[in-house]
Amino acid sequence: MSDLFWLTDAQMARLAPFFPRSHGKPRVEDRRVLSGIIFINRNGLRWRDAPAAYGPHKTLYSRWKRWSEKGIFARMMAGLAAEHGEKTTVMIDATYLKAHRTATSMAQKGGRGRLIGRTKGGMNTKLHAICDSQGRPIDLFVTAGQVSDYIGARALLSGLPNVKWLLGDRGYDADWFREALQDKGIRACIPGRKKRKTPIKYDKRRYKRRNRIEIMFGRLKDWRRVATRYVSIGTQL
Structure with missing residues (x-):
């Protein structure tokens, strides 16, 4: 598992202000899901080929699709870029x-x-x-x-x-x-x-x-x- 990607505590702290509030049932661990999404995009894999360490591939795809449609990832990139x-x-x-x-x-x-x-x-x-x-x-x-x-x-x-x-x-x-x-x-x-x-x-x-x-x-x-x-x-x- 050493070749897998994991967001650090410092990276999560910079991304956390852009996360939407969780309503009702708490979300699946953000670090695990976001690390899995980055790993899939970096390596060009199918969602179903995600390593088991990141959890169910349907959870990764669902988070990617939902947050993309809401513009959350776009706000993350814009917010980080504004700190240049x-x-x-x-x-x-x-x-x-x-x-x-x-x-x-x-x-x-x-x-x-x-x-x-x-x-x-x-x-x-x-x-x-x-x-x-x-x-x-x-x-x-x-x-x-x-x-x-x-x-x-x-x-x-x-x-x-x-x-x-x-x-x-x-x-x-x-x-x-x-x-x-x-x-x-x-x-x-x-x-x-x-x-x-x-x-x-x-x-x-x-x-x-x-x-x-x-x-x-x-x-x-x-x-x-x-x-x-x-x-x-x-x-x-």
Whole structure:
């Protein structure tokens, strides 16, 4: 059982404020159930393949589905991300998440849809992200794979923290985006597209730090259910 994942006391203490109140019969132990949910998502297992140490797999799935629909997991991530304390630099980028055939064939009634699109690499979802200077995610936005980076940038713009710099690659070189950052008092460290008649000056030394958001994506994709989407987006990310 040494290879199983268990939330620590410190981690549970940070998550506890986001837990809903228990009405009537007490819930099954939160540490055991949440640890099991994380283990399943990290390894991309079927719920029925959950190790016995985490209890009945139906309990894990029921908690995952119920808390997802109520937005509890989303509030956890938003609350933890709000504690970043970043005041200097944030980074923006996007990555593709491969959609498994079991996800592409599933229709979702109502809501935002499956958010799966066809690209040169097949059926994909695109994950747009903002991270801090240490490579910790601050904000995430999900679209279908064929959606432009500009759409993700526009969606994430309003949630940018009050920082001095934003680092991004050439995919974010747009006059409207630079002007929007300037209005927020944020300096853009974004190289210009090659088609620009007038070259864009940027801080090359500072730009090298952008690899931290690439490292963040790599760590996220260590989680099997993030690297490859197996289910509809409503219960996936």
